Amino acid sequence: MADQAAPQTALLAGVPGRSRAWMIWLAATAALALVAPHLLASGFGISLLNRMAIAIVFALSFNMLLGQGGMLDFGHAVFFGLGGFATMHLLKLADAGIFLPVPLLPLAGALGGLVSAVPAGWVATRREGTSFAMVTLGIAELAVAFVVMLPQWFGGEEGVSGDRSAEPALFGFDFGAALQIYYVIAAWALLAAVLMWAITRTPLGRLTNAVRDNPLRVDFLGYDPARIRFLCFALAGLFAGVAGGMQALNDEIVTVSNIGSAASGAVLLMTYIGGVGTFWGPVLGAIVVTLLQMALGTLTDAWQLYSGLLFVFMVLWAPGGLSGIILSHAPLLRAGLGHRLLARYLAVVPAALLTLAGLIGLAEMAYRLQAVRSGGAPGRLFGFAVMPTDPVAWVAPTLLLLGGLLALRSLAPRARAAWQEAHTLLARGTPR
Amino acid sequence: MTENTALALEDLHKSFGATAIIRGVSLDIRAGSCHAIIGPNGAGKSTLFHLITGRLKLDRGRIRLAGHDITGLSPHRVFRHGLARSFQVTSLFPRLSVFENLRVAAMWQARCGHAYWRSVAGYPGLHGRVLDMLENLHLTPRRNVPAAALAYAEQRTLEIGLALIGGAHTILLDEPTAGMSRAETERAVALLRRLAGGRTLVLIEHDLSVVFDLADTISVLAEGQVIASGSPQTVRGDAAVRAAYLGTAAEDLA
Amino acid sequence: MEGLLLVLLNGLVYGLLLFMLSSGLTLIVGMMGVLNFAHASFYMLGAYFAYTISVGLGFWPALIIAPLLVGGLGALVERYGLRAVHRHGKLAELLFTVGLAFVIGEIVPLIWGRPAVPYRVPAVLDFPAFALGGINYQAYRLFMMGVSVAIFAGLYAALARTRLGLVIRAALTHPEMVGMLGHNVPRVFTLVFGAGCALAGLAGVIGGNVFTTSPGMAEALGAIVFAVVIMGGLGSIPGALLASLAIGFIQTASVTLDTPLGVLLGRLGMAVDPHGALAEITIARAAPAVPYLLLVLVLVVHPRGLMGARAD
Ligand SMILES: Nc1ncnc2c1ncn2[C@@H]1O[C@H](COP(=O)(O)OP(=O)(O)OP(=O)(O)O)[C@@H](O)[C@H]1O
Ligand SMILES: [Mg+2]
Numbered sequence: 002m003a004d005q006a007a008p009q010t011a012l013l014a015g016v017p018g019r020s021r022a023w024m025i026w027l028a029a030t031a032a033l034a035l036v037a038p039h040l041l042a043s044g045f046g047i048s049l050l051n052r053m054a055i056a057i058v059f060a061l062s063f064n065m066l067l068g069q070g071g072m073l074d075f076g077h078a079v080f081f082g083l084g085g086f087a088t089m090h091l092l093k094l095a096d097a098g099i100f101l102p103v104p105l106l107p108l109a110g111a112l113g114g115l116v117s118a119v120p121a122g123w124v125a126t127r128r129e130g131t132s133f134a135m136v137t138l139g140i141a142e143l144a145v146a147f148v149v150m151l152p153q154w155f156g157g158e159e160g161v162s163g164d165r166s167a168e169p170a171l172f173g174f175d176f177g178a179a180l181q182i183y184y185v186i187a188a189w190a191l192l193a194a195v196l197m198w199a200i201t202r203t204p205l206g207r208l209t210n211a212v213r214d215n216p217l218r219v220d221f222l223g224y225d226p227a228r229i230r231f232l233c234f235a236l237a238g239l240f241a242g243v244a245g246g247m248q249a250l251n252d253e254i255v256t257v258s259n260i261g262s263a264a265s266g267a268v269l270l271m272t273y274i275g276g277v278g279t280f281w282g283p284v285l286g287a288i289v290v291t292l293l294q295m296a297l298g299t300l301t302d303a304w305q306l307y308s309g310l311l312f313v314f315m316v317l318w319a320p321g322g323l324s325g326i327i328l329s330h331a332p333l334l335r336a337g338l339g340h341r342l343l344a345r346y347l348a349v350v351p352a353a354l355l356t357l358a359g360l361i362g363l364a365e366m367a368y369r370l371q372a373v374r375s376g377g378a379p380g381r382l383f384g385f386a387v388m389p390t391d392p393v394a395w396v397a398p399t400l401l402l403l404g405g406l407l408a409l410r411s412l413a414p415r416a417r418a419a420w421q422e423a424h425t426l427l428a429r430g431t432p433r
Numbered sequence: 434m435t436e437n438t439a440l441a442l443e444d445l446h447k448s449f450g451a452t453a454i455i456r457g458v459s460l461d462i463r464a465g466s467c468h469a470i471i472g473p474n475g476a477g478k479s480t481l482f483h484l485i486t487g488r489l490k491l492d493r494g495r496i497r498l499a500g501h502d503i504t505g506l507s508p509h510r511v512f513r514h515g516l517a518r519s520f521q522v523t524s525l526f527p528r529l530s531v532f533e534n535l536r537v538a539a540m541w542q543a544r545c546g547h548a549y550w551r552s553v554a555g556y557p558g559l560h561g562r563v564l565d566m567l568e569n570l571h572l573t574p575r576r577n578v579p580a581a582a583l584a585y586a587e588q589r590t591l592e593i594g595l596a597l598i599g600g601a602h603t604i605l606l607d608e609p610t611a612g613m614s615r616a617e618t619e620r621a622v623a624l625l626r627r628l629a630g631g632r633t634l635v636l637i638e639h640d641l642s643v644v645f646d647l648a649d650t651i652s653v654l655a656e657g658q659v660i661a662s663g664s665p666q667t668v669r670g671d672a673a674v675r676a677a678y679l680g681t682a683a684e685d686l687a
Numbered sequence: 688m689e690g691l692l693l694v695l696l697n698g699l700v701y702g703l704l705l706f707m708l709s710s711g712l713t714l715i716v717g718m719m720g721v722l723n724f725a726h727a728s729f730y731m732l733g734a735y736f737a738y739t740i741s742v743g744l745g746f747w748p749a750l751i752i753a754p755l756l757v758g759g760l761g762a763l764v765e766r767y768g769l770r771a772v773h774r775h776g777k778l779a780e781l782l783f784t785v786g787l788a789f790v791i792g793e794i795v796p797l798i799w800g801r802p803a804v805p806y807r808v809p810a811v812l813d814f815p816a817f818a819l820g821g822i823n824y825q826a827y828r829l830f831m832m833g834v835s836v837a838i839f840a841g842l843y844a845a846l847a848r849t850r851l852g853l854v855i856r857a858a859l860t861h862p863e864m865v866g867m868l869g870h871n872v873p874r875v876f877t878l879v880f881g882a883g884c885a886l887a888g889l890a891g892v893i894g895g896n897v898f899t900t901s902p903g904m905a906e907a908l909g910a911i912v913f914a915v916v917i918m919g920g921l922g923s924i925p926g927a928l929l930a931s932l933a934i935g936f937i938q939t940a941s942v943t944l945d946t947p948l949g950v951l952l953g954r955l956g957m958a959v960d961p962h963g964a965l966a967e968i969t970i971a972r973a974a975p976a977v978p979y980l981l982l983v984l985v986l987v988v989h990p991r992g993l994m995g996a997r998a999d
Binding site: 128138303309 | 768772775777778779781783785787789792793796798800801913914921972973975976979980983986987990
């Protein structure tokens, strides 16, 4: 057993193997969170880390529903945003002189998320599957309408803003500095992630998985599936509220857009790209998508289109997301079957790059054409000056795209076959 | 109804649209017995189970479980009164492991409630109970395999296990051996015999060798009515049953 | 009195447009069990196609060609997209259409630009058919109503009474069986999906010039369409009609009421601080929330919708 090989430190003695692996993971993550801002010692780097931490908590709470419970919540940002508003109102009270320790304010977010998720969940969790999703869409619209209707509470277009450093310093920290608020946010992210992970190991967590797989059977085992869905929904709302509270502290402003459909769409994108089948998938997705958004969002207007295409691509060809891809290859690599895949996989790369170049070329041309039509400059693309108004200029990217697609058509199935072959070999237990 | 009646059905009726499927079924099932329900395809046997367990709403009639009126209760409430069931069409948790399937089925009895503040590993007896059941089902080597990846007979075995592990005093099994080979069927019968211990089993079964092997009472359902009920010997000799079972099955009966 | 009549008429027009829009989705949901999130996007495409065609050929050719184009596009989406995710289940299908809606929503402004395009009501029908309370009532709106009613009648008859409807419904519950009877089940699904999308396209052709044709039109109506389909009961054509009309009337009526909520609640005997946040909302400002409020109310009372047959 691997347990005996591992050194038995006093701290971990007596802890079963699986939990110990998790504790090591946790310690490593905490250590990374501690040193990360010093590795990236720039204001931009720290704000990036903060956004990632917030996204991670939000995506994990979303996956409590989608991945764990099979519930697609189109309005998850409602709880995120209302948690944010709750936190912000307390922050304003604190600004007004009432003693409220700033680092604890995301608790108000948790409460805000929970309180709003209870009535929403009461209505929505009576249904399951696609109907559930549609009902949450209606609830989200309703919530946005209410928030817009009540500018006295939600600040209308401008939203509600506060100042986290306005109140008297707490033990010498006033949380105005980026690094100070980073540690507050990182601590909340770690705490929330650990709690959400712990919940997966409880009876409710396991029953949630069971309801996802087969609600009918759960009903015949003594549990009301609607009640399980409801509890899961309420908890997910609570953690979304925590994420909203973290964001309120970070940005010092919360607006209607934080509860709207774009925010709900963003969390779906992150979670799905990371993969809903594992606990850590959404963490990966939150990190990757936040990075992509930072990198591409400044580089091109087409970021929204690209993320939409990426999402469709994942739904069609990689429904397990990044974590699914990793999980389906890890055992192959461990068994030394990697070399069987490498050649076939590498063959796909040029074709994929060709397709991508064609796609990006067409999309960028189209965006430039819009820019030119509204009186802007077309700019350069891949170092070339582009003339989007000239039909000839569209020929090259179109050819690239078609050529790439044709090549993919013949190469992708071969890569897939190699992968399947490797799995058969693995199942038969004859590596190499 | 006497003191030791586990399940009493009183004049049950059910129609789908204009077609009456269950037409006045009354049955008393003795506590601790193994009661088989047989009958031709489409007789309404599964529908009867759906009515008892709250999956379908009764049109008329009353159901009592160990003296409690369970008429009209939803399935989870019926379960909480001590009645579990298995399905004719295998109904498992495909993405959960065999171990997890059984553990979910045992949770209510282990008083897990809906707890989200306490690890499921910390419930006394739950873990051991699942391990015992795995052993009994001969599924211990497969404990970490997702239910969807099991072979058909293994899935059927797990299906029975889910019904048995929850601690119900009355268990309805809908064709537990359907699709199993001879050897697999024999193992399933042995399993039921071993685990029945004092509980009431109600069994829908087409395989008459299983029926005569296990049952101490047999009821014959045809066109939504009980046409005969009694000990295996009486039912075997009943003329109405022979009429309902023309063909190959009639020779089996003889 | 005339004010009331006008509200009723406007509500009827709006309700019937909603029905036209949701009829295609109801068809798809009822026959295939797929909730097509991109349905309103096909509505938007219908309007834009019609605009482009009507610039060249005029409105009447657009009325035929645009829905056909949208329907063809829908059939392609079903054949090469939906069919591939079908085996991953309903949620995967829904997610696929979510992504599709998003991508269409990004591509449309790329082609036609961000501002609304000047898609106009055809001149032949742009005259006052009658006047009501000093307000002229456009003939085109009567035409809209006529088309909606025709769609309802056509769909209802086709699904309930014809052999095709029977085959389609059987294909949903027993695909293998229907396959063995010699019907090409996948092709039936492609056709149904294409037809549903064509209906959305038709609604776009007819509604796009009365309302606005802009890249935001899909998002503005998308959620309402789902509210209609869920409220009516998944797959029920009469249910969708009922829900559309209910939303149409109530929303139109509430737009015209600018009594503050506080006054209203006061009349009902509830004391509300007259200067508080709640009291100052007028009914008119709450109008956008009406469809969703109705949806939630219906679901609380009737979890399967007004006339729901499908449990799912
Ligand atoms: N939901 C339903 N709607 C309409 N008819 C139904 C429904 N469920 C069952 N039936 C019909 O009721 C009759 C009895 O079905 P049931 O499944 O109870 O038969 P059974 O005795 O279990 O048969 P088998 O031995 O084949 O399992 C059948 O004719 C079936 O077609
Ligand atoms: Mg049956």
